Amino acid sequence: MRRILVTGAATRTGGRLIQNLERSPDTEVFAVDDLDPVERFSSHFERLNIDHLRFARYLLDVKPHTVVHLQTVDRSAIHGATRAHEETTVGAQALFGAIGRCVTVKHVLVKSDGAVYGAGPRSPSVLTVDSKPTRSSGRYQRDLEQMETFVRDMAARHDHVDYTILRLAPVFGPTIRNPLSAYLTLPGVPTLLGFDPRLQLLSERDALDVFLHAVEHPVPGTFNVAGHGQLYLSRILRLGRRVPQPLPKRAFHAALRGLARSGIPLPKHTIAMLKHGRVMDTSGMEETLGFSPILNCRQTAMVAYGRVTGEINW
């Protein structure tokens, strides 16, 4: 009987991952989060703050073989910036400290984000896992960097555990509700006048599949995960028949503040990406990790906008 501990069970991807893991034989799933789950699953759910020591004790009690750390999403809109920062960094410190002490853990799977690279006029056009992150004032980016450092330090200190870090491109799909997908599906989308960033997308189905794949095939390393290809923002909106509203800098930021007030808070790292774009090199994902997304970026956008009718051949 293998035991898998999943943090961030309240997220949609987390909930679906648990549903899928439950179905596989000889698997016991333990779910942890500090919010109520969106998806229904039958596994044991424990409502814990991961940055509290109670969580570390819980992990040592459970003695999992695999830990999937999904609670790295940007929750500053729910918890506020300070609380979100503590959850990401102190939570990672507690989690990886506990994993270091728990000798049953063989593999840690960590969800990171492409945001770790930042986005700026001097960042390289195609980011590889070795690319130096652009310096930014965004807190979430620094938190992610710190979290990844915790993972690497822990793995360097303890031989019993391997780690896989997945840096995901923005997840986009018909049911997912992250700020970027809410922004992209607005009827009129405010964009920055004169800028047309290159973006990569990952379909929600592939976002789930990559974690299932990495749980079953634990390949150590850091990988960029995104659908094949890349799209300019203007083409994404054209595919979705959305009307771009190009605004000069000040008006654009005012519009984004308006969106934040009406429940679509775009974080700083996403706003930087909407100016300078971000494209990651995914050759490691295919060659080393052995994962190939089903949908490319264009198809992801078409599916997310509901432009593809009939049965999709998954």
Next chain:
Amino acid sequence: MNRDALSALTKAELLEQARAAGVRGRSKMRKEELVDALASDDSPVDHIPVDEPGPMLSLPGVSPEDRAEARARRAILTDRLAGLVDQDRKCRWRSIEGHGCGLPTVRESDACALHTDKRRYDAAVPITGRLGLDTWPTLFRHLHLATYDIDPIGLDPVVHEMAWHVLNGLYYDYFRVEVEGIEHIPEDGAGMIVANHGGAALPYDGAMLSLAVLNEAPRPRRVRISATEIFNMLPWVSHLYRKVGAVYASHEDARYLLEHGSLLGVFPEGEAGFMKPVWQAYHVQRFGRGGFVQLAERTGVPIIPVAIVGAEEVHPAVTVSKRLAQLVRFVFPQQRVEEIAVFLNPVPLPVKWRIRFLPPVMPENPGTEPDPLRMLERSEDIRRSVQGALDALLASRGTAFS
């Protein structure tokens, strides 16, 4: 049809026939000229009156002979395009939402240049296979439907081709670019093209260099011109320069392209070359720190030095101002401009361009790190060879405009 039968027709009918026969310049012909053109035994392509005004206004530097030559060169290019693209077979590609493609297919394949599987971004296979701005509606349709994928750096093949159609006017009719030594461009695999820089206002030399390789090389290839980070900051420029195939001049990007077998165009003089007053034109400045030599050694690609005569006189700069740059920095604090060239002509001068490609310089120890002094020596050698070729080209020409 004989001359009498043709004369009996109305002008509209004659035009219809002229279109079917492919008579050039038919829209500007009078009725009698149309009859002449249709009745003559010559092949329709050759039937161009020599004194027909070209697409450009009559310019002091551009003679009727130049216009005739431009037409002849376009005809050669059209023939070459016909060898690459099969106009009779249409691409059958269909998008998942059901839009058809309808573009002509690339020869020896079943799909058009946008939808072939083995499409390589540095191999420029023309999408429509024709020249002229009448291809724009077709291209706009594909741009609008977004039926194809872009390159990771941001090259949009449709925008690239649209820009190509526009810049061909500059290339053939206005600057009348003359190209020598195009055989030094490798038909396949990576290479680094190193040229002298000039322009003061716009990087015309980058555009003309790419067009030279596109239009004249045995196998048309795209040159990925590298541009400074200022391009990433300016509105509109920030995405258009990527869409037409230029890249941001960072080591990572250059390396990525060279490892994927592209041709990289580099202007190592940088701003020092671009912002030269006119009396320093064609004095090639120092090639930076020689970073391009380091990159070529690491990736093991040949360096092809190029001398470009023309770019440095298009906008003759009377002075290079630091105060103006201060003013620009005050208005746009993000910009990192140190100097601004001041020139008097808003319209580029019709300078006659000459581009000479020099024999490739092979890497000494591919895959290794060259020592810093050797790097500077080799970059100085390449600078000198470019300077020598420039001097030879300048000595052999008459005036700047002919």
